[in-house]
């Protein structure tokens with residue numbers, strides 16, 4: 067179904083106004099991870115609520131409790147929820163987005179002021195923090211709502227909104243709210259919702275939009291290895307003692323091969339090989355190994371085969387070593403034997419992997435490998451957090467509708 | 476030769492005064508590594524020079540040039556040189572010490588104010604930054620000089636002094652001064668020196684003083700492994716790219732066994748096994764594996780055999796892995812694939828190992844091992860700095876004199 071002509075005309079003739087509105091949103095530095103910007107995140111929430119009200123959406127600002135950050139106790143920014151349309155004959159769609167952003171500063175390498183949006187008309191590109199993640203997509207919904215409101219045209223679906231201001235900082239507070247709201251059933255803000263549209267996703271590359279129908283899960287570990295009572299000087303102790311770093315490095319070296327095969331026994335249990343139908347999808351995606359390497363900024367793809375790379379990225383588990391806490395991490399040279407070091411790594415999970423099962427396998431394997439080292443240092447395998455993998459049916463009517471909606475005619 | 480009785484009586488009767496003088500020195504927070512304390516290091520230099528002058532030592536404050544630190548350009552603290560005694564029939568001894576200290580703060584775990592010296596009379600222990608390293612030993616020389624001066628007793632040797640204020644920060648500026656002064660021969664501050672006494676050394680343990688007659692050298696490396704153009708998110712790239720951390724961890728794992736055997740081919744070339752005479756020394760030293768583990772704060776000695784541990788500590792090369800630059804090193808969990816990481820490690824050297832030779836062997840080995848990994852990441856082996864190992868003849872008259880001087884009668 068193509069959008070009606072008056073709607074398209076309204077959008078086309080209001081482009082400058084829509085761009086100005088996005089610039090207005092970008093100008094509010096709503097950085098959720100920076101305590102000193104918390105008031106800006108709240109300001110952004112108020113701004114968004116007012117915009118929604120103007121186009122006929124009934125809203126509420128939901129307090130999400132307190133946050134302990136940088137030694138202070140701060141209010142979490144409220145979630146902004148909204149609803150428009152109450153027709154039981156229509157589908158009800160819940161829209162998710164976030165109005166907070168990551169930090170940005172010219173000194174990080176920006177060519178323009180990150181919170182002063184620049185529009186390059188020739189290239190059709192807007193520069194500014196949040197233009198794409200995730201203020202731009204939210205503005206897209208405001209534009210749609212405004213067009214219907216101004217033209218007096220009825221929306222084809224009932225819409226519900228859930229916009230948060232902590233996405234870039236772990237969505238603190240949102241889970242609890244969603245769970246308690248869902249329990250209210252028809253009485254809650256999410257009552258009657260038929261499906262969800264998450265307006266905060268990647269494109270496949272710089273050419274082709276994508277519909278995300280799965281997300282890998284996560285288990286994150288800290289391998290804490292300890293030995294001496296305090297950091298030692300390598301001149302005085304080097305050679306005479308078992309060193310935690312030597313043990314940790316050996317252990318981290320037992321996790322994954324250079325080309326990404328995870329060495330933990332049983333970690334691949336239950337994962338099906340891709341069906342011919344699934345393989346066909348990868349083959350036909352507008353994607354190349356060059357795209358991946360351009361995005362990564364280096365010639366480092368694990369394979370020259372497009373499907374292999376796509377599956378490695380999207381449907382296989384993977385293991386990454388992130389760093390070491392407690393060791394020397396500065397520039398220059400320091401001759402320290404660190405007393406206690408923590409090796410951080412995580413595994414991306416895919417269905418049917420479960421965090422609890424993988425956790426048991428990881429702990430068993432690492433304790434066994436550590437015992438083989440015959441060091442006098444001690445190991446503690448700490449599980450830091452996890453998230454379940456998720457995959458949806460991309461033939462669901464919601465995806466079919468989205469496919470049509472994103473087609474260029 | 477026992478010291479003459481009037482000298483010993485003077486020392487005994489002036490203990491409270493000597494302790495007060497040390498407290499006065501400790502009270503000046505002459506932290507060389509902290510730019511904001513530079514004036515205190517200079518103040519400490521002036522204080523010391525005045526003390527030396529009072530007891531008849533001719534001195535000079537030697538400017539050592541500028542230092543670039545924390546974005547500022549600062550004067551280096553001067554070296555204080557001195558001389559007393561010009562008798563050509565006597566030996567001439569050069570005394571070295573340093574009047575700067577490491578940082579210290581109650582929040583580091585001190586039980587007392589680090590720059591307000593406390594004297595526990597019952598235990599005979601003084602608490603304060605610099606009481607042992609290295610203001611205390613310098614005060615020892617002042618006490619000796621004062622006793623001779625007050626009693627009108629001639630010193631048995633000519634003394635020369637070289638006290639610096641940058642020892643805890645790499646002795647910046649001192650090398651150049653010593654080299655240029657040595658070139659002046661008899662005209663220089665170090666002209667006619669027969670031997671050197673370094674008043675800044677370890678005891679063997681908490682019971683027994685020691686005479687240091689050797690010091691291991693050092694080669695320090697950074698293994699820089701790079702791949703992506705910027706840090707990547709493991710959710711989006713994990714599995715699809717070769718990761719620099721995976722390669723670095725594998726490489727660091729090829730350096731040394733858990734019990735300290737260095738795996739670099741040729742690294743032990745030319746190192747002699749200990750002679751029976753040398754083995755006898757280790758056997759008779761007042762030292763135990765418990766001493767080592769008490770000092771290290773953990774049951775982590777590489778052996779239960781005292782001589783093995785002593786040799787590992789004093790006469791064998793060793794390899795320590797210090798940490799990783801560029802990876803995640805904070806608390807908590809961050810799902811980053813670091814783009815460029817630097818693995819820091821160093822090798823302690825013993826004669827006849829030479830830094831230049833070891834450096835060649837390390838680079839050859841690591842490049843070969845890296846090639847075996849078949850990663851698409853890149854390796855750069857950076858040599859950061861080195862120091863030559865040193866061993867002296869412990870039967871030299873200087874050591875024989877020191878043995879007698881440190882005997883308890």
Ligand SMILES: [Zn+2]
Pocket residue numbers: 164199200233266
């Ligand atoms: Zn986002």
Ligand SMILES: [Zn+2]
Pocket residue numbers: 168199234
């Ligand atoms: Zn984001």
Ligand SMILES: [Zn+2]
Pocket residue numbers: 573608609642675
């Ligand atoms: Zn010292």
Ligand SMILES: [Zn+2]
Pocket residue numbers: 577608643
């Ligand atoms: Zn020191």
